[in-house]
Amino acid sequence: MSVYEQTYKSYKGPLTPTWSRFLIIPRYAYEVVFRSKLFVGFFALCFALPFIGLILIYLKHNLSALQIFGTSAGEIAKELPINNSFFYYGQWYQGALAFLLVLFVGPALVAPDLRNNGLALYLSRPFSRTEYMLGKMSVLLILLSAITWVPGLILFSFQASLEKGWLANNLSIAGAILLGSWVWILFLSLLALAVSAWVKWKPVARITLMGLFFVLMGFGGTINQAMDVWWGMLFSAWHVIGSIWYSLFDMGVSDDLPPAGAAWIALTAGCLLSLWLLYRRIRAYEVVR
């Protein structure tokens, strides 16, 4: 159709509420992310353990079903304690999967917009930097929630519904699942976005993220060995979150983890540093000094 046959017509219809517009970003991002069969396969795998947990809880409370599986499987399910340890180790497994998911999705969130000057297009609309970051973060927040606290709470509710009196004694586990998952999700999301904002090339951003988790862990371990101190563990995100989860799930005291208070401070510092780095980078145009 020729351009000269068209005339300019304005849009005079209703507008969407401003508060909801940040959710447009995850909607578009998911269209891209779920196009990858590898990602869809991985995402499905993330629900394997919660599904197995669901079966175990069911079997534990269903004697007739246990008999079908024979004595050995039945004994395992019968002897399996559904307590804070069960949910703590589940949290670890899902938390590690959350890290892998962030490695897959995170680096592609901000870097392409910066590389192609896309930020000027977002920010020239009634759309603030905070909304942009919230939109990009929600891509991860929603995906990570789906594989961490949501299945955790489903398992918790399922167990609570099958065993009378269990809920009253274990209510703190629900809080630990929710709080423990959210701090990990927030930390991972902010860190991934900050790295994505500063490292424009996706593969390099992935390597940087890996480095921050594993090289720093090695660095912290070296400090501990060389100086005979414990605070080197605070460089390791795994030790830090491990300590927080250990205390939240009331697992007792561990010499292999830093104190919970120090871990909370380190995690908060990591989140604030990531947020600051992100805010510095998310601008329509860089000011060259």
Place this chain on the structure above:
Amino acid sequence: MSSQVQPMTPATPAVPASHAADTAPVISLEGLAVSLGGRPILQGLTASLTGRCIGLLGPNGAGKTTLLHTLLGFYPPNGGTARVCGRDIRHDLREVRALLGYMPENDAFISGMSGVRFVRLMAELAGVPKSQAIERAHEVLFYVGLGEARYRDVGSYSLGMKQLAKLAQALVHSPKVLFLDEPTNGLDPPARTRMLQLIRDIRDAGEVRVILSSHLLRDVEECCEEVLVLKNGRIATYSNLEEERRANRKFLELELRSETEGAAAAFAEEIEARGAELAAGSRQRLKLVLPESLGVRDLYELAAARSVQIRRLDYKKDSLEDIFLKAMEGGDDVRV
């Protein structure tokens, strides 16, 4: 329109009747100053611009793009403020942005998206509901001439197509004011002609006010009614091209020949005494503006009386180039 709107200025007759009432300033600059990296870029700009299509002219580094970016809220003002359609950029930035459409100078797109998906996303971010956004995206892509290429990845577009895609995303949500930053950059002549045709078409539709920033005088001359010339971050001059055109002030260029040098000088003095406005030129070559009372025939009679031959007589309109060059030669700090 809010109570902060600047006093209205007279409408130009060239404005169609349906839009003649809409003469409140599109952009009001009130001592606007911006510094970037400690360096002053814009210094105390004061102006009130009302046209349907306003040109921002100036050499590279004059502050044109910085002015647009400041109006968009990308850079905070150090002093003064500005209003877009009466909304203060300091206090009502979200409202200001809701009124604007912006076509950046450089390559700008969201990677991994087809043209239609890219424009649809931009429409949704501006508040157009999902169902209407897809319809608008198709419409506007056809309008700018990218209808056939709308399902191709934006990253694979040629430079000219990317410019059109940028125009489409700036238009899709029907802004009240459209900022075009060097829209013909890097375009070949047919693409440039098409882009200018589109800008004129948008201007003539009368629903969008256009601010066209360019260093190309012809682009501005072909599209704009008003021109603000910036130099070193200050307003060098302001010209209402529409009024200039309407007044039809014609410059005459005369080439003279005379037996004695004094005759040509006496001729020049004589016509000046009769009300002609003499511009630059030597005694043998005059540039002048004739008053109503003096005709070309009178000039020939006066010349004959002084034994001066008029060898050549040309009409020359005061072009934008003249306005621009005068502004570049003159001092800074013009208030509009």
